[in-house]
Amino acid sequence: MDTLNCDPDATENGNDYEPRQVFSGHYVPVNPTPIKDPEYIAHSKLFFSELGFQDAMAESTDFVRLFSGDISQVPEPIRKVGWSTGYALSIYGVEFTHQCPFQTGNGYGDGRAISVLESVINGQRWEMQLKGGGRTPYCRGGDGRAVLRSSIREFLAQEHMYALGVCTSRSLSLYVSKTETVKRQWYSEGTRSEHPDMLISEAVAISTRVAPSFIRVGQLELFARRTRENDHPNAIQELEKIVLHLIDREYGDVVDSQLTTPEKVVLLAREFRHRLTSLIANWIRVGFCQGNFNSDNCAAGGYTLDYGPFGFCDVFNPQYQPWTGGGNHYSFMNQPKAAQSNFDMFCSALRPLLASQQEQSLALDEIQSGFSTVMHTEMQNMWAAKLGLSTLNSDSHMTLLNELQTLMIQTSVDYTIFFRELSSIPDDIRPLKKSFYNSGHGSDTHQVDTRWIEWFVKWKMLLNLDCDANAIKPRTLAEVSRQMKLVNPKYILREWFVMPAYQQATAGNYTLIRELQEVMTQPYSEQSKDVEDKYYRLKPRELFKVGGISHLSCSS
C-alpha cells in the first residue's frame, strides 16, 4: 500500500462512515465495525496450513477479535486502520455512473469490504479483507453487513473452487454474531416466486478473504475515467501507480521490473488475457456461473472474485443463470462474451498510459482483438480434456461436441454426473443414464437411447484413435480415464447442499458446514460410499424452480 495514495479528503483515523464522493487517491482509510458477540464457525484448514498458521489460532481471542472486525488492539507492525477502495462499474462494456447516491460514480466502491492487513508469508504477499465489516464511505446507504447465509456460501465456494483448480480468492475465517441481525429480503420456504416474497432478520457475519490484491477491472476504469475527464492534475500518475501496483502484486513473475511502463502494460495485457480466458474455460469446465460478471466483479489478477449470485449448474443448460437480475448476459455459456467485455474495458483503461507510444499501442490493439481467438482455443482445449481427447482439431471432433451439447440439452443431463460417469470410459451408455433427468417416455426412450448410443460409439472411436495417435507412446484407456477424473469433478457445491447447511447454522449447528468443507475440498476423489450416496446424485425434482435454491434475486 505504501506506493499508493490515500484519499486526501479522508479523516486520518478511518472513522468516517458517511457516504461521500471520493475524487482522487487509491484508497480511503476506514476502520471496520466489529460484529457483536462473535462466534467462531469455520476456518480453512488447508489455507491455514499453507500460511503456516496453527488451527487453534482461529479460535484464539486475538485472532477472533481481529477477523470479526475489531482492529483496535492489533500489535505492531499491523496498523490500526483498515482501507477500502473505490471502483467504477461497467455492465457489458457500458460504464455506469448513476449507481451511487451522487449519480456520479464517485461514491461507488467497497461498500462492505475492508482490508485490514497485508502480510508476506513464505515469500508471497497476501491482502486480507473482511467482507461484511461494516459501513464505508462507499456504502451508499447500505448497512455494510453480510448475512450468515451469503457468508457461508462465499466461504465454502472459495475453498471449493481452489480445490477444483480454479483461480480464486481464498477463505481464511468465518465468524457470526450471536446477537446482531439485519433485515434482508428472502424467499418463503418452497416458493417458486422469482423475487423474494418476505423480509427476514438474519444474523450478520464476517468472512475474511485473501488474495495477492483485490484490484478489479473496475478499479482501473475509475482511474482511467478520472484521467479522461481531467478530474485532478495527478490523475494520469494515479492511473500509472495503480497499474504498477497491480503488476507488482499479481504479475511480478511475468513482468520484468526493469521495463518501461508502456512495455509493462503490454505484457500485463497479454498475461491478463491468458489468465482471464483460462479462468472462464475453467468455470465452464466445472459448471460454475459467476452470475454477475460486471467489471467491478472481475479481478484484474485473473481469479474468481465475489461469490454473490453464483451457482454450479445441475442440469446442463447454456443459459443457466442463478441470478434473476443477471439475464442472459451473465449466463453460463455466455461467460466468454462477458469476459471479453471486461477485457475490452481493461484495455481501454490502460490506453492513456500508451499515448504517443505507437508500437505498444498497436501491440495492445492486437492483444485486445485476439481475445476471442484465444478464448476459443481455451474452450476447445477444455472440452477436449473433458472428453479425454488431446485436441478437437477435426470436423468429426466438432460434430461430436456439437451433438453432445444438443443431446445434453434435449435429455436434460446432469453436467457433473454425466462427465464423471464418462470418465470411467464405460462399455455402454448405461452408466451415463444415471445423469439423465429426462430419458423420454415409451418409444421416446428408445429413440433417445439410439441417439446416445450413436454418439457414444463415435466418441469411443475418436478416443481410441486419439490413444493410438502417438505411435511411440500410445495412451492406455486406464490412463485417459485417470486424467479425465482429474478434469471432471465428482462433487460440486450445488445450492441445494448449501441451503440446509446455512439453515442449520442459523440454529447454531455447524455440522453440515464442516461436512461440506470436508467433501467439497476433495472434489475429484471418490470418497466414501456415504458421501457418494449423499452428494453424488441428481437434484430432486421438487427442488427445481424453488426460490433461494434454483435462483436468487439478491445475494447480500
Ligand SMILES: Nc1ncnc2c1ncn2[C@@H]1O[C@H](COP(=O)(O)OP(=O)(O)OP(=O)(O)O)[C@@H](O)[C@H]1O
Ligand atoms: N450491505 C451492504 N452495505 C454496503 N454496501 C454494500 C452492501 N452490499 C453490497 N454492497 C456494495 O454494493 C456493490 C455491489 O454489490 P455486489 O453484490 O457486487 O458486491 P459484494 O458481494 O458486496 O462484494 P464484492 O464484489 O466485494 O465481493 C459493492 O460495491 C458492494 O460493496
Ligand SMILES: [Mg+2]
Ligand atoms: Mg461485487
